[in-house]
Amino acid sequence: MRKVSAFNLFAILIGVVFLYLPIVILVIYSFNASRLVTVWGGWSTHWYTELINDAPLVDSAFISIRLALASATAATILGTLAALALVRFGRFRGRLPFAAMIYAPLVMPEVITGLSLLLLFVAVAVDRGFWTVAIAHTTMAMCFVTVIVQARLVDFDTSLEEAAMDLGASPLRTFLAVTLPLILPAITAGWMLAFALSLDDLVIASFTTGPGATTLPIRIYSEVRLGVKPEMNAVCSIMVGVVGIAVIAASLLAKLSGTRGAAARV
Amino acid sequence: MKRQQGRSFWQSLVVRIPYAWLLAFFLVPFLIVLKISLSQTAIAQPPYEPVLDLAAGWPGVKAFFAALSLDNYVLIGSDPLYLLSYMKSVEIAAFSTLILLFIGYPIAYAIARMPRRWQAVLVLLVVLPFWTSLLIRIYAWMNILQHDGPLNQVLMALSIVKEPQAWLATDTAIYIGVVYSYLPFMVLPLYATLEKLDESHREAAADLGCPRWKIFWLITLPLSSSGLLAGVLLCFIPIVGEFVIPDLLGGSQSPMIGQTIWTEFFGNKDWPAASAVAVVLVCLLVTPIVIYQNQAMQALERE
Helix, strand or coil, X not given: CCCCCHHXXXXXXXXXXXXXXXXXXXXXXXXXXXXXXXXXXXXXXHHHHHHHCCHHHHHHHHHHHHHHHHHHHHHHHHHHHHHHHHHXXXXXXXXXXXXXXXXXXXXXXXXXXXXXXXXXXXXXXXXXXXXXXXXXXXXXXXXXXXXXXXXXXXXXXXXXXXXXXXXXCCHHHHHHHHHXXXXXHHHHHHHHHHHHHHHHCCHHHHHHCCCCCCCHHHHHHHHHCCCCCHHHHHHXXXXXXXXXXXXXXXXXXXXXXXXXXXXXXX | CXXXXXXXXXXXXXXXXXXXXXXXXXXXXHHHHHHHHCCEECCCCCCEECCCCHHHHHHHHHHHHHHCCCHHHHHHHHCHHHHHHHHHHHHHHXXXXXXXXXXXXXXXXXXXXXXXXXXXXXHHHHHHHHHCCHHHHHHHHHHHHCCCCHHHHHHHHCCCCCCCCCCCCCHHHHHHHHHHXXXXXXXXXXXXXXXXXXXXXXXXXXXXXXXXXXXXXXXHHHHCHHHHHHHHHHHHHHHHCCCHHHXXXXXXXXXXXXXXXXXXXXXXXXXXXXXXXXXHHHHHHHHHHHHHHHHHHHHHHHC
């Protein structure tokens, strides 16, 4: 029955070419020796070596990585708790507004999230910088983690937990020994997504950042908004490479450990 | 007895921690935006007034409420700049969602009809670009669409156009960027429903001599309506407030609403106006967001 039709193959082919061609072109241009971006001057790694000497850019890269580590970890903890609350604790008081606050940020335009958090930080008069961006990213990413972990918890066999409890395990022990290992693939996928979202974000970080916390996207944005630059081609290619390898490795790992496509479930 | 107590303690903590976080960093900021949208700009720090001064006691609170006004909303209603900006955002979001539907549906449908072991790989292929930064993907299109970039070179080599066309700073570029960036958001929910579709309905219709286009129109399409709605909402709502794509690919003459908020805030330093524009935008998006929430909750309960 499942015969592959020519039309279907064509649709997939066009889709994949459309999705990947721009990125491939970007990577090829990053090896262009010519300073003029559109004139091909032969292969060269010139722009990559140039990057290492660009101290502000390297600083920004480290800030972004630290930021992504901190906010992804916080978002994963909070998001997992929220998923447990929604799936396991049934109809607690205030469940509906809680669910609303989980789903709304998923589609809320970033400009509004950024603006509203900045106004909060100004109202309570905290100095803006690394930690305010971290809080903003945590808030944005935790909802994505919740949705991923929640999907895993919904098709979860609760009799395993009941068995552990019947045998005298405390709720905390049950969670650590039974529940956590079973939902770990979803938690890992959630952490990775939160990490990628934080590394990616320009708008929310622009609103909530302060002196000394210029993230990599903010730096790239200020460079490219006036036009294409060869150094930026190189930076972007490196980021594409790192993310691509990480996601493929993670999905292979997930496959090897028998939890099929945890990363692809997003 | 002791266990029961322990359980309720953990239980309440599990609910309260994320609840408190969302109240503090999602709901409260929102109320602050609402409040500032009713304020006036001031040359001060923070650059708006009135500022609620609790130290002044009850008269202070009364003075605070007396000073609130709807001026910013009147401004939005009377200045065509804002109105045009809202209309442009909705127009771009509506048309690009339609285009996404026409491109995304065949792809999702095709993936769902592939042999099982190929499906996971294809889904990963569709999702993978989404993991790289939006900024980078849009920047890649700046490369392609620039005056002497690859697109113009290819078009001229094929003698479709005689001289380089201006692609950047046009609405066409915005559409290309939006469709490109949001394609995974359309394909994934559609694939998720199409993949679960019961084959027997289609087979029954085919056995009874129903033509293929009619099978699609009468069976496949209605059965995939939940995924279709999810895909449409997941694209439409964020596109309305999009900033990066129109800012880098579009022209400066008619900004989308995300850009207007950005300029009011960073350029004009008019925080109250930016807040009022944001509040109106949320009101505009409330209906689709509520539909999306119901959809998301129903989908989880069905599973």
